[in-house]
Amino acid sequence: MPSVTIYTQFGDYINPNIVNEAIKSLGFDEVYDITYACEIVTEITRKEIENVRKPAISPFCPSVVRLINASYPELMEHVIKVLTPIEVAAILIREKYRKMGFKDEEVGVFFLTPCVGWITKVKNIQKNTKSQINGAIAISDVYSKILRYISKNNKNIETNGTVAMSYSGLRWATVGGQSTSMHFKEHIDVDGVKNVIRVLDDIEKGKFDDVEFIEAHACTEGCLGGILLVDNPFNAKRVLKKFSSQLNFTNRMSKISEHYKNEFLSDGYIKTSKGLKLADDFESAVKKMKYMNEIINMLPGIDCGQCGSPSCKAFAEDVVRGFSKVEECIMLKKGVKNYEG
CATH class of the missing domain: 1.10.15.40 (Electron transport complex subunit B, putative Fe-S cluster)
Incomplete structure:
Protein backbone atom coordinates (compact mmCIF):
# COMPACT_ATOMS: atom_id res chain seq x y z
CA MET A 1 0.00 0.00 0.00
CA PRO A 2 2.05 3.00 -1.16
CA SER A 3 1.28 6.46 0.15
CA VAL A 4 0.20 8.60 -2.81
CA THR A 5 3.17 10.82 -2.01
CA ILE A 6 5.44 8.28 -3.70
CA TYR A 7 4.09 9.30 -7.11
CA THR A 8 5.39 12.84 -6.59
CA GLN A 9 9.01 11.91 -5.89
CA PHE A 10 10.56 11.66 -9.35
CA GLY A 11 11.03 15.32 -10.28
CA ASP A 12 8.06 15.40 -12.63
CA TYR A 13 4.91 13.49 -13.46
CA ILE A 14 5.46 9.75 -13.87
CA ASN A 15 2.55 7.50 -14.81
CA PRO A 16 1.49 5.68 -11.60
CA ASN A 17 1.34 2.38 -13.52
CA ILE A 18 5.10 2.62 -14.05
CA VAL A 19 5.70 3.40 -10.37
CA ASN A 20 3.49 0.48 -9.37
CA GLU A 21 5.44 -1.89 -11.62
CA ALA A 22 8.64 -0.62 -10.01
CA ILE A 23 7.19 -1.34 -6.56
CA LYS A 24 6.20 -4.86 -7.61
CA SER A 25 9.74 -5.44 -8.83
CA LEU A 26 10.81 -5.24 -5.17
CA GLY A 27 8.97 -8.50 -4.54
CA PHE A 28 5.36 -7.45 -4.01
CA ASP A 29 2.49 -9.23 -5.78
CA GLU A 30 0.02 -6.34 -5.79
CA VAL A 31 -0.03 -2.59 -5.31
CA TYR A 32 -3.20 -1.22 -3.73
CA ASP A 33 -4.60 2.24 -4.50
CA ILE A 34 -5.18 3.95 -1.14
CA THR A 35 -7.14 6.83 -2.69
CA TYR A 36 -10.21 4.55 -2.79
CA ALA A 37 -9.95 4.07 0.98
CA CYS A 38 -9.66 7.86 1.33
CA GLU A 39 -13.08 8.16 -0.33
CA ILE A 40 -14.57 5.70 2.14
CA VAL A 41 -13.11 7.53 5.14
CA THR A 42 -14.27 10.85 3.68
CA GLU A 43 -17.88 9.68 3.51
CA ILE A 44 -17.86 8.14 7.00
CA THR A 45 -16.18 11.21 8.52
CA ARG A 46 -18.79 13.57 7.07
CA LYS A 47 -21.43 11.67 9.06
CA GLU A 48 -19.42 10.75 12.15
CA ILE A 49 -18.37 14.35 12.77
CA GLU A 50 -21.80 14.95 14.30
CA ASN A 51 -20.92 12.57 17.14
CA VAL A 52 -17.85 14.41 18.43
CA ARG A 53 -17.34 17.71 20.18
CA LYS A 54 -16.55 20.68 17.95
CA PRO A 55 -14.17 21.51 16.55
CA ALA A 56 -13.70 17.95 15.35
CA ILE A 57 -10.08 16.92 14.83
CA SER A 58 -8.87 14.58 12.09
CA PRO A 59 -7.15 11.38 13.34
CA PHE A 60 -5.15 10.98 10.10
CA CYS A 61 -1.75 12.17 11.39
CA PRO A 62 -0.49 9.71 14.05
CA SER A 63 1.97 12.27 15.44
CA VAL A 64 -0.82 14.78 16.03
CA VAL A 65 -2.99 12.17 17.78
CA ARG A 66 -0.04 11.24 20.02
CA LEU A 67 0.57 14.91 20.78
CA ILE A 68 -3.06 15.38 21.81
CA ASN A 69 -3.03 12.20 23.87
CA ALA A 70 0.16 13.16 25.70
CA SER A 71 -0.27 16.91 26.18
CA TYR A 72 -3.98 17.66 25.62
CA PRO A 73 -5.82 14.53 26.87
CA GLU A 74 -9.03 16.50 27.45
CA LEU A 75 -9.14 17.21 23.70
CA MET A 76 -9.30 13.53 22.78
CA GLU A 77 -13.08 13.83 22.75
CA HIS A 78 -12.64 16.13 19.74
CA VAL A 79 -10.78 13.46 17.72
CA ILE A 80 -13.06 11.70 15.23
CA LYS A 81 -13.23 7.98 15.96
CA VAL A 82 -12.71 6.67 12.45
CA LEU A 83 -9.89 4.53 11.09
CA THR A 84 -7.38 6.10 8.73
CA PRO A 85 -7.39 5.23 5.01
CA ILE A 86 -4.27 3.11 5.54
CA GLU A 87 -6.05 0.95 8.11
CA VAL A 88 -9.24 0.79 6.01
CA ALA A 89 -7.22 -0.27 2.94
CA ALA A 90 -5.55 -3.05 4.94
CA ILE A 91 -8.94 -4.39 6.07
CA LEU A 92 -10.25 -4.40 2.49
CA ILE A 93 -7.13 -6.18 1.25
CA ARG A 94 -7.45 -8.85 3.95
CA GLU A 95 -11.09 -9.37 3.04
CA LYS A 96 -10.25 -9.69 -0.67
CA TYR A 97 -7.59 -12.35 -0.12
CA ARG A 98 -9.72 -14.31 2.33
CA LYS A 99 -12.38 -14.58 -0.38
CA MET A 100 -9.64 -15.85 -2.72
CA GLY A 101 -8.91 -18.65 -0.23
CA PHE A 102 -5.79 -17.28 1.45
CA LYS A 103 -5.20 -17.41 5.17
CA ASP A 104 -4.16 -14.16 6.88
CA GLU A 105 -0.71 -15.53 7.69
CA GLU A 106 -0.15 -16.22 3.99
CA VAL A 107 -0.58 -12.56 3.03
CA GLY A 108 1.77 -9.74 3.97
CA VAL A 109 0.37 -6.20 3.89
CA PHE A 110 2.89 -3.36 4.05
CA PHE A 111 2.50 0.41 3.99
CA LEU A 112 5.12 2.40 2.05
CA THR A 113 5.22 5.47 4.23
CA PRO A 114 6.59 9.02 3.99
CA CYS A 115 6.30 9.33 7.76
CA VAL A 116 8.21 7.90 10.73
CA GLY A 117 5.05 8.40 12.78
CA TRP A 118 3.39 5.60 10.83
CA ILE A 119 6.25 3.20 11.47
CA THR A 120 5.83 3.87 15.19
CA LYS A 121 2.05 3.58 14.98
CA VAL A 122 2.15 0.21 13.20
CA LYS A 123 4.54 -1.17 15.82
CA ASN A 124 2.26 0.19 18.55
CA ILE A 125 -0.82 -1.43 16.99
CA GLN A 126 0.96 -4.75 16.55
CA LYS A 127 2.00 -4.73 20.20
CA ASN A 128 -1.50 -4.06 21.54
CA THR A 129 -3.97 -5.48 19.00
CA LYS A 130 -4.18 -7.86 16.07
CA SER A 131 -3.03 -5.56 13.30
CA GLN A 132 -4.13 -5.94 9.70
CA ILE A 133 -0.81 -4.37 8.65
CA ASN A 134 2.39 -6.43 8.82
CA GLY A 135 4.72 -3.46 8.71
CA ALA A 136 5.55 0.01 7.44
CA ILE A 137 8.47 0.58 5.05
CA ALA A 138 10.16 3.94 4.62
CA ILE A 139 9.84 5.23 1.05
CA SER A 140 13.40 6.54 1.31
CA ASP A 141 14.65 2.98 1.97
CA VAL A 142 13.33 1.67 -1.36
CA TYR A 143 13.47 4.87 -3.41
CA SER A 144 16.79 4.20 -5.17
CA LYS A 145 15.65 0.75 -6.37
CA ILE A 146 12.34 2.17 -7.60
CA LEU A 147 14.09 5.03 -9.39
CA ARG A 148 16.56 2.61 -11.00
CA TYR A 149 13.72 0.44 -12.29
CA ILE A 150 11.82 3.45 -13.67
CA SER A 151 14.90 4.83 -15.40
CA LYS A 152 15.59 1.48 -17.03
CA ASN A 153 12.03 0.50 -18.00
CA ASN A 154 10.14 3.77 -18.38
CA LYS A 155 9.80 3.48 -22.17
CA ASN A 156 9.09 -0.25 -22.17
CA ILE A 157 6.16 -0.40 -19.72
CA GLU A 158 2.64 -0.32 -21.07
CA THR A 159 0.92 2.56 -19.33
CA ASN A 160 -2.58 1.58 -20.51
CA GLY A 161 -3.56 5.18 -21.13
CA THR A 162 -4.94 7.17 -18.23
CA VAL A 163 -4.95 5.89 -14.67
CA ALA A 164 -8.11 5.80 -12.59
CA MET A 165 -7.52 7.34 -9.17
CA SER A 166 -9.65 9.32 -6.78
CA TYR A 167 -9.02 13.06 -7.05
CA SER A 168 -10.29 13.69 -3.53
CA GLY A 169 -8.17 10.80 -2.23
CA LEU A 170 -5.05 12.11 -3.95
CA ARG A 171 -5.53 15.51 -2.32
CA TRP A 172 -5.26 13.93 1.13
CA ALA A 173 -1.49 14.19 0.69
CA THR A 174 -1.66 17.99 0.81
CA VAL A 175 -2.62 20.40 3.58
CA GLY A 176 -6.33 21.15 3.30
CA GLY A 177 -7.02 18.12 1.12
CA GLN A 178 -9.21 16.38 3.69
CA SER A 179 -11.22 19.49 4.47
CA THR A 180 -11.82 20.22 0.79
CA SER A 181 -12.83 16.62 0.03
CA MET A 182 -15.35 16.65 2.86
CA HIS A 183 -16.82 20.02 1.78
CA PHE A 184 -16.63 21.55 5.24
CA LYS A 185 -17.39 25.27 5.22
CA GLU A 186 -15.72 26.18 8.50
CA HIS A 187 -12.37 24.45 8.85
CA ILE A 188 -8.79 25.13 9.93
CA ASP A 189 -5.89 23.47 8.11
CA VAL A 190 -2.58 23.60 9.94
CA ASP A 191 0.85 22.05 9.39
CA GLY A 192 4.06 21.96 11.45
CA VAL A 193 4.16 20.86 15.09
CA LYS A 194 4.59 24.36 16.55
CA ASN A 195 1.61 25.65 14.55
CA VAL A 196 -0.47 22.62 15.55
CA ILE A 197 0.35 23.34 19.20
CA ARG A 198 -0.86 26.95 18.81
CA VAL A 199 -4.17 25.70 17.43
CA LEU A 200 -4.56 23.07 20.16
CA ASP A 201 -3.80 25.70 22.81
CA ASP A 202 -6.60 27.86 21.45
CA ILE A 203 -9.05 24.94 21.35
CA GLU A 204 -8.17 24.25 24.99
CA LYS A 205 -8.99 27.89 25.78
CA GLY A 206 -12.46 27.45 24.28
CA LYS A 207 -11.82 29.11 20.94
CA PHE A 208 -12.96 27.87 17.51
CA ASP A 209 -16.36 26.61 18.71
CA ASP A 210 -17.74 27.78 15.36
CA VAL A 211 -15.20 25.63 13.46
CA GLU A 212 -16.40 22.26 12.16
CA PHE A 213 -13.12 20.53 11.40
CA ILE A 214 -9.43 20.79 12.23
CA GLU A 215 -7.06 19.18 9.74
CA ALA A 216 -3.66 19.04 11.44
CA HIS A 217 -0.35 17.73 10.09
CA ALA A 218 2.86 17.43 12.11
CA CYS A 219 4.96 17.78 8.95
CA THR A 220 5.23 21.09 7.10
CA GLU A 221 3.34 20.77 3.79
CA GLY A 222 1.50 17.76 5.20
CA CYS A 223 2.44 14.27 4.00
CA LEU A 224 4.49 15.79 1.17
CA GLY A 225 6.85 17.07 3.86
CA GLY A 226 7.41 13.65 5.38
CA ILE A 227 10.98 13.01 6.48
CA LEU A 228 11.05 9.64 4.69
CA LEU A 229 10.55 11.24 1.27
CA VAL A 230 13.32 12.32 -1.08
CA ASP A 231 12.14 15.17 -3.27
CA ASN A 232 11.63 18.79 -2.23
CA PRO A 233 8.10 19.02 -0.79
CA PHE A 234 7.32 22.17 -2.73
CA ASN A 235 8.30 20.55 -6.01
CA ALA A 236 6.30 17.47 -4.99
CA LYS A 237 3.31 19.76 -4.54
CA ARG A 238 3.83 21.10 -8.07
CA VAL A 239 3.98 17.55 -9.44
CA LEU A 240 0.82 16.60 -7.58
CA LYS A 241 -1.04 19.40 -9.35
CA LYS A 242 -0.07 17.86 -12.69
CA PHE A 243 -2.04 14.75 -11.81
CA SER A 244 -5.29 16.65 -12.29
CA SER A 245 -4.62 16.94 -16.02
CA GLN A 246 -2.88 13.58 -16.55
CA LEU A 247 -5.12 11.15 -14.69
CA ASN A 248 -8.65 9.91 -15.22
CA PHE A 249 -10.03 10.82 -11.82
CA THR A 250 -13.05 8.85 -10.73
CA ASN A 251 -15.34 8.76 -7.74
CA ARG A 252 -15.89 5.06 -7.08
CA MET A 253 -17.73 5.60 -3.82
CA SER A 254 -21.12 3.96 -3.70
CA LYS A 255 -23.33 3.65 -0.63
CA ILE A 256 -21.37 2.31 2.35
CA SER A 257 -23.00 -0.61 4.13
CA GLU A 258 -23.76 -0.40 7.84
CA HIS A 259 -21.32 -3.28 8.35
CA TYR A 260 -18.43 -1.24 6.95
CA LYS A 261 -19.52 1.91 8.77
CA ASN A 262 -19.25 0.07 12.08
CA GLU A 263 -16.05 -1.77 11.16
CA PHE A 264 -14.26 1.40 10.13
CA LEU A 265 -15.24 3.32 13.27
CA SER A 266 -12.76 2.82 16.07
CA ASP A 267 -11.15 4.44 19.08
CA GLY A 268 -8.41 1.80 19.07
CA TYR A 269 -5.74 4.34 18.14
CA ILE A 270 -6.56 6.14 21.38
CA LYS A 271 -6.31 3.03 23.52
CA THR A 272 -3.03 1.79 22.05
CA SER A 273 -1.21 5.03 22.82
CA LYS A 274 -2.29 5.19 26.45
CA GLY A 275 -0.75 3.62 29.49
CA LEU A 276 2.14 1.84 27.82
CA LYS A 277 4.71 0.58 30.32
CA LEU A 278 8.43 0.79 29.67
CA ALA A 279 8.87 -2.70 31.13
CA ASP A 280 6.96 -5.36 33.04
CA ASP A 281 9.24 -5.37 36.09
Whole structure:
Protein backbone atom coordinates (compact mmCIF):
# COMPACT_ATOMS: atom_id res chain seq x y z
CA MET A 1 0.00 0.00 0.00
CA PRO A 2 2.05 3.00 -1.16
CA SER A 3 1.28 6.46 0.15
CA VAL A 4 0.20 8.60 -2.81
CA THR A 5 3.17 10.82 -2.01
CA ILE A 6 5.44 8.28 -3.70
CA TYR A 7 4.09 9.30 -7.11
CA THR A 8 5.39 12.84 -6.59
CA GLN A 9 9.01 11.91 -5.89
CA PHE A 10 10.56 11.66 -9.35
CA GLY A 11 11.03 15.32 -10.28
CA ASP A 12 8.06 15.40 -12.63
CA TYR A 13 4.91 13.49 -13.46
CA ILE A 14 5.46 9.75 -13.87
CA ASN A 15 2.55 7.50 -14.81
CA PRO A 16 1.49 5.68 -11.60
CA ASN A 17 1.34 2.38 -13.52
CA ILE A 18 5.10 2.62 -14.05
CA VAL A 19 5.70 3.40 -10.37
CA ASN A 20 3.49 0.48 -9.37
CA GLU A 21 5.44 -1.89 -11.62
CA ALA A 22 8.64 -0.62 -10.01
CA ILE A 23 7.19 -1.34 -6.56
CA LYS A 24 6.20 -4.86 -7.61
CA SER A 25 9.74 -5.44 -8.83
CA LEU A 26 10.81 -5.24 -5.17
CA GLY A 27 8.97 -8.50 -4.54
CA PHE A 28 5.36 -7.45 -4.01
CA ASP A 29 2.49 -9.23 -5.78
CA GLU A 30 0.02 -6.34 -5.79
CA VAL A 31 -0.03 -2.59 -5.31
CA TYR A 32 -3.20 -1.22 -3.73
CA ASP A 33 -4.60 2.24 -4.50
CA ILE A 34 -5.18 3.95 -1.14
CA THR A 35 -7.14 6.83 -2.69
CA TYR A 36 -10.21 4.55 -2.79
CA ALA A 37 -9.95 4.07 0.98
CA CYS A 38 -9.66 7.86 1.33
CA GLU A 39 -13.08 8.16 -0.33
CA ILE A 40 -14.57 5.70 2.14
CA VAL A 41 -13.11 7.53 5.14
CA THR A 42 -14.27 10.85 3.68
CA GLU A 43 -17.88 9.68 3.51
CA ILE A 44 -17.86 8.14 7.00
CA THR A 45 -16.18 11.21 8.52
CA ARG A 46 -18.79 13.57 7.07
CA LYS A 47 -21.43 11.67 9.06
CA GLU A 48 -19.42 10.75 12.15
CA ILE A 49 -18.37 14.35 12.77
CA GLU A 50 -21.80 14.95 14.30
CA ASN A 51 -20.92 12.57 17.14
CA VAL A 52 -17.85 14.41 18.43
CA ARG A 53 -17.34 17.71 20.18
CA LYS A 54 -16.55 20.68 17.95
CA PRO A 55 -14.17 21.51 16.55
CA ALA A 56 -13.70 17.95 15.35
CA ILE A 57 -10.08 16.92 14.83
CA SER A 58 -8.87 14.58 12.09
CA PRO A 59 -7.15 11.38 13.34
CA PHE A 60 -5.15 10.98 10.10
CA CYS A 61 -1.75 12.17 11.39
CA PRO A 62 -0.49 9.71 14.05
CA SER A 63 1.97 12.27 15.44
CA VAL A 64 -0.82 14.78 16.03
CA VAL A 65 -2.99 12.17 17.78
CA ARG A 66 -0.04 11.24 20.02
CA LEU A 67 0.57 14.91 20.78
CA ILE A 68 -3.06 15.38 21.81
CA ASN A 69 -3.03 12.20 23.87
CA ALA A 70 0.16 13.16 25.70
CA SER A 71 -0.27 16.91 26.18
CA TYR A 72 -3.98 17.66 25.62
CA PRO A 73 -5.82 14.53 26.87
CA GLU A 74 -9.03 16.50 27.45
CA LEU A 75 -9.14 17.21 23.70
CA MET A 76 -9.30 13.53 22.78
CA GLU A 77 -13.08 13.83 22.75
CA HIS A 78 -12.64 16.13 19.74
CA VAL A 79 -10.78 13.46 17.72
CA ILE A 80 -13.06 11.70 15.23
CA LYS A 81 -13.23 7.98 15.96
CA VAL A 82 -12.71 6.67 12.45
CA LEU A 83 -9.89 4.53 11.09
CA THR A 84 -7.38 6.10 8.73
CA PRO A 85 -7.39 5.23 5.01
CA ILE A 86 -4.27 3.11 5.54
CA GLU A 87 -6.05 0.95 8.11
CA VAL A 88 -9.24 0.79 6.01
CA ALA A 89 -7.22 -0.27 2.94
CA ALA A 90 -5.55 -3.05 4.94
CA ILE A 91 -8.94 -4.39 6.07
CA LEU A 92 -10.25 -4.40 2.49
CA ILE A 93 -7.13 -6.18 1.25
CA ARG A 94 -7.45 -8.85 3.95
CA GLU A 95 -11.09 -9.37 3.04
CA LYS A 96 -10.25 -9.69 -0.67
CA TYR A 97 -7.59 -12.35 -0.12
CA ARG A 98 -9.72 -14.31 2.33
CA LYS A 99 -12.38 -14.58 -0.38
CA MET A 100 -9.64 -15.85 -2.72
CA GLY A 101 -8.91 -18.65 -0.23
CA PHE A 102 -5.79 -17.28 1.45
CA LYS A 103 -5.20 -17.41 5.17
CA ASP A 104 -4.16 -14.16 6.88
CA GLU A 105 -0.71 -15.53 7.69
CA GLU A 106 -0.15 -16.22 3.99
CA VAL A 107 -0.58 -12.56 3.03
CA GLY A 108 1.77 -9.74 3.97
CA VAL A 109 0.37 -6.20 3.89
CA PHE A 110 2.89 -3.36 4.05
CA PHE A 111 2.50 0.41 3.99
CA LEU A 112 5.12 2.40 2.05
CA THR A 113 5.22 5.47 4.23
CA PRO A 114 6.59 9.02 3.99
CA CYS A 115 6.30 9.33 7.76
CA VAL A 116 8.21 7.90 10.73
CA GLY A 117 5.05 8.40 12.78
CA TRP A 118 3.39 5.60 10.83
CA ILE A 119 6.25 3.20 11.47
CA THR A 120 5.83 3.87 15.19
CA LYS A 121 2.05 3.58 14.98
CA VAL A 122 2.15 0.21 13.20
CA LYS A 123 4.54 -1.17 15.82
CA ASN A 124 2.26 0.19 18.55
CA ILE A 125 -0.82 -1.43 16.99
CA GLN A 126 0.96 -4.75 16.55
CA LYS A 127 2.00 -4.73 20.20
CA ASN A 128 -1.50 -4.06 21.54
CA THR A 129 -3.97 -5.48 19.00
CA LYS A 130 -4.18 -7.86 16.07
CA SER A 131 -3.03 -5.56 13.30
CA GLN A 132 -4.13 -5.94 9.70
CA ILE A 133 -0.81 -4.37 8.65
CA ASN A 134 2.39 -6.43 8.82
CA GLY A 135 4.72 -3.46 8.71
CA ALA A 136 5.55 0.01 7.44
CA ILE A 137 8.47 0.58 5.05
CA ALA A 138 10.16 3.94 4.62
CA ILE A 139 9.84 5.23 1.05
CA SER A 140 13.40 6.54 1.31
CA ASP A 141 14.65 2.98 1.97
CA VAL A 142 13.33 1.67 -1.36
CA TYR A 143 13.47 4.87 -3.41
CA SER A 144 16.79 4.20 -5.17
CA LYS A 145 15.65 0.75 -6.37
CA ILE A 146 12.34 2.17 -7.60
CA LEU A 147 14.09 5.03 -9.39
CA ARG A 148 16.56 2.61 -11.00
CA TYR A 149 13.72 0.44 -12.29
CA ILE A 150 11.82 3.45 -13.67
CA SER A 151 14.90 4.83 -15.40
CA LYS A 152 15.59 1.48 -17.03
CA ASN A 153 12.03 0.50 -18.00
CA ASN A 154 10.14 3.77 -18.38
CA LYS A 155 9.80 3.48 -22.17
CA ASN A 156 9.09 -0.25 -22.17
CA ILE A 157 6.16 -0.40 -19.72
CA GLU A 158 2.64 -0.32 -21.07
CA THR A 159 0.92 2.56 -19.33
CA ASN A 160 -2.58 1.58 -20.51
CA GLY A 161 -3.56 5.18 -21.13
CA THR A 162 -4.94 7.17 -18.23
CA VAL A 163 -4.95 5.89 -14.67
CA ALA A 164 -8.11 5.80 -12.59
CA MET A 165 -7.52 7.34 -9.17
CA SER A 166 -9.65 9.32 -6.78
CA TYR A 167 -9.02 13.06 -7.05
CA SER A 168 -10.29 13.69 -3.53
CA GLY A 169 -8.17 10.80 -2.23
CA LEU A 170 -5.05 12.11 -3.95
CA ARG A 171 -5.53 15.51 -2.32
CA TRP A 172 -5.26 13.93 1.13
CA ALA A 173 -1.49 14.19 0.69
CA THR A 174 -1.66 17.99 0.81
CA VAL A 175 -2.62 20.40 3.58
CA GLY A 176 -6.33 21.15 3.30
CA GLY A 177 -7.02 18.12 1.12
CA GLN A 178 -9.21 16.38 3.69
CA SER A 179 -11.22 19.49 4.47
CA THR A 180 -11.82 20.22 0.79
CA SER A 181 -12.83 16.62 0.03
CA MET A 182 -15.35 16.65 2.86
CA HIS A 183 -16.82 20.02 1.78
CA PHE A 184 -16.63 21.55 5.24
CA LYS A 185 -17.39 25.27 5.22
CA GLU A 186 -15.72 26.18 8.50
CA HIS A 187 -12.37 24.45 8.85
CA ILE A 188 -8.79 25.13 9.93
CA ASP A 189 -5.89 23.47 8.11
CA VAL A 190 -2.58 23.60 9.94
CA ASP A 191 0.85 22.05 9.39
CA GLY A 192 4.06 21.96 11.45
CA VAL A 193 4.16 20.86 15.09
CA LYS A 194 4.59 24.36 16.55
CA ASN A 195 1.61 25.65 14.55
CA VAL A 196 -0.47 22.62 15.55
CA ILE A 197 0.35 23.34 19.20
CA ARG A 198 -0.86 26.95 18.81
CA VAL A 199 -4.17 25.70 17.43
CA LEU A 200 -4.56 23.07 20.16
CA ASP A 201 -3.80 25.70 22.81
CA ASP A 202 -6.60 27.86 21.45
CA ILE A 203 -9.05 24.94 21.35
CA GLU A 204 -8.17 24.25 24.99
CA LYS A 205 -8.99 27.89 25.78
CA GLY A 206 -12.46 27.45 24.28
CA LYS A 207 -11.82 29.11 20.94
CA PHE A 208 -12.96 27.87 17.51
CA ASP A 209 -16.36 26.61 18.71
CA ASP A 210 -17.74 27.78 15.36
CA VAL A 211 -15.20 25.63 13.46
CA GLU A 212 -16.40 22.26 12.16
CA PHE A 213 -13.12 20.53 11.40
CA ILE A 214 -9.43 20.79 12.23
CA GLU A 215 -7.06 19.18 9.74
CA ALA A 216 -3.66 19.04 11.44
CA HIS A 217 -0.35 17.73 10.09
CA ALA A 218 2.86 17.43 12.11
CA CYS A 219 4.96 17.78 8.95
CA THR A 220 5.23 21.09 7.10
CA GLU A 221 3.34 20.77 3.79
CA GLY A 222 1.50 17.76 5.20
CA CYS A 223 2.44 14.27 4.00
CA LEU A 224 4.49 15.79 1.17
CA GLY A 225 6.85 17.07 3.86
CA GLY A 226 7.41 13.65 5.38
CA ILE A 227 10.98 13.01 6.48
CA LEU A 228 11.05 9.64 4.69
CA LEU A 229 10.55 11.24 1.27
CA VAL A 230 13.32 12.32 -1.08
CA ASP A 231 12.14 15.17 -3.27
CA ASN A 232 11.63 18.79 -2.23
CA PRO A 233 8.10 19.02 -0.79
CA PHE A 234 7.32 22.17 -2.73
CA ASN A 235 8.30 20.55 -6.01
CA ALA A 236 6.30 17.47 -4.99
CA LYS A 237 3.31 19.76 -4.54
CA ARG A 238 3.83 21.10 -8.07
CA VAL A 239 3.98 17.55 -9.44
CA LEU A 240 0.82 16.60 -7.58
CA LYS A 241 -1.04 19.40 -9.35
CA LYS A 242 -0.07 17.86 -12.69
CA PHE A 243 -2.04 14.75 -11.81
CA SER A 244 -5.29 16.65 -12.29
CA SER A 245 -4.62 16.94 -16.02
CA GLN A 246 -2.88 13.58 -16.55
CA LEU A 247 -5.12 11.15 -14.69
CA ASN A 248 -8.65 9.91 -15.22
CA PHE A 249 -10.03 10.82 -11.82
CA THR A 250 -13.05 8.85 -10.73
CA ASN A 251 -15.34 8.76 -7.74
CA ARG A 252 -15.89 5.06 -7.08
CA MET A 253 -17.73 5.60 -3.82
CA SER A 254 -21.12 3.96 -3.70
CA LYS A 255 -23.33 3.65 -0.63
CA ILE A 256 -21.37 2.31 2.35
CA SER A 257 -23.00 -0.61 4.13
CA GLU A 258 -23.76 -0.40 7.84
CA HIS A 259 -21.32 -3.28 8.35
CA TYR A 260 -18.43 -1.24 6.95
CA LYS A 261 -19.52 1.91 8.77
CA ASN A 262 -19.25 0.07 12.08
CA GLU A 263 -16.05 -1.77 11.16
CA PHE A 264 -14.26 1.40 10.13
CA LEU A 265 -15.24 3.32 13.27
CA SER A 266 -12.76 2.82 16.07
CA ASP A 267 -11.15 4.44 19.08
CA GLY A 268 -8.41 1.80 19.07
CA TYR A 269 -5.74 4.34 18.14
CA ILE A 270 -6.56 6.14 21.38
CA LYS A 271 -6.31 3.03 23.52
CA THR A 272 -3.03 1.79 22.05
CA SER A 273 -1.21 5.03 22.82
CA LYS A 274 -2.29 5.19 26.45
CA GLY A 275 -0.75 3.62 29.49
CA LEU A 276 2.14 1.84 27.82
CA LYS A 277 4.71 0.58 30.32
CA LEU A 278 8.43 0.79 29.67
CA ALA A 279 8.87 -2.70 31.13
CA ASP A 280 6.96 -5.36 33.04
CA ASP A 281 9.24 -5.37 36.09
CA PHE A 282 10.34 -2.45 38.25
CA GLU A 283 14.12 -2.92 37.85
CA SER A 284 13.96 -2.98 34.06
CA ALA A 285 11.62 0.00 34.02
CA VAL A 286 14.06 2.04 36.13
CA LYS A 287 16.93 1.16 33.78
CA LYS A 288 14.88 2.14 30.74
CA MET A 289 13.79 5.36 32.40
CA LYS A 290 17.45 6.22 33.04
CA TYR A 291 18.32 5.45 29.43
CA MET A 292 15.37 7.55 28.27
CA ASN A 293 16.60 10.53 30.29
CA GLU A 294 20.07 10.12 28.76
CA ILE A 295 18.54 10.25 25.28
CA ILE A 296 16.45 13.31 26.18
CA ASN A 297 19.61 15.13 27.29
CA MET A 298 21.27 14.19 24.01
CA LEU A 299 18.41 15.52 21.85
CA PRO A 300 18.16 19.19 20.80
CA GLY A 301 14.79 19.79 22.49
CA ILE A 302 13.29 21.48 19.43
CA ASP A 303 10.19 19.25 19.32
CA CYS A 304 10.15 19.61 15.52
CA GLY A 305 8.13 16.43 14.98
CA GLN A 306 10.12 15.36 11.92
CA CYS A 307 11.07 12.09 13.61
CA GLY A 308 7.39 11.13 13.70
CA SER A 309 7.08 11.72 17.44
CA PRO A 310 5.30 14.83 18.75
CA SER A 311 8.16 15.80 21.07
CA CYS A 312 11.77 14.94 21.90
CA LYS A 313 10.55 13.25 25.08
CA ALA A 314 8.11 11.08 23.13
CA PHE A 315 10.89 10.24 20.66
CA ALA A 316 13.19 9.16 23.49
CA GLU A 317 10.39 6.96 24.80
CA ASP A 318 9.99 5.39 21.34
CA VAL A 319 13.73 4.68 21.18
CA VAL A 320 13.65 2.94 24.57
CA ARG A 321 10.67 0.84 23.50
CA GLY A 322 12.45 -0.13 20.28
CA PHE A 323 10.04 1.71 17.99
CA SER A 324 12.67 4.21 16.77
CA LYS A 325 16.43 4.69 16.60
CA VAL A 326 18.40 7.67 17.90
CA GLU A 327 19.88 8.27 14.44
CA GLU A 328 16.37 8.97 13.11
CA CYS A 329 16.54 12.41 14.74
CA ILE A 330 17.20 14.65 11.72
CA MET A 331 18.54 17.46 13.92
CA LEU A 332 21.25 15.24 15.35
CA LYS A 333 22.17 14.30 11.79
CA LYS A 334 22.50 17.99 10.99
CA GLY A 335 24.74 18.48 14.00
CA VAL A 336 22.25 20.41 16.14
CA LYS A 337 23.29 19.53 19.72
CA ASN A 338 21.13 21.95 21.66
CA TYR A 339 18.60 24.64 21.06
CA GLU A 340 18.17 28.09 22.49
CA GLY A 341 15.20 30.13 21.44
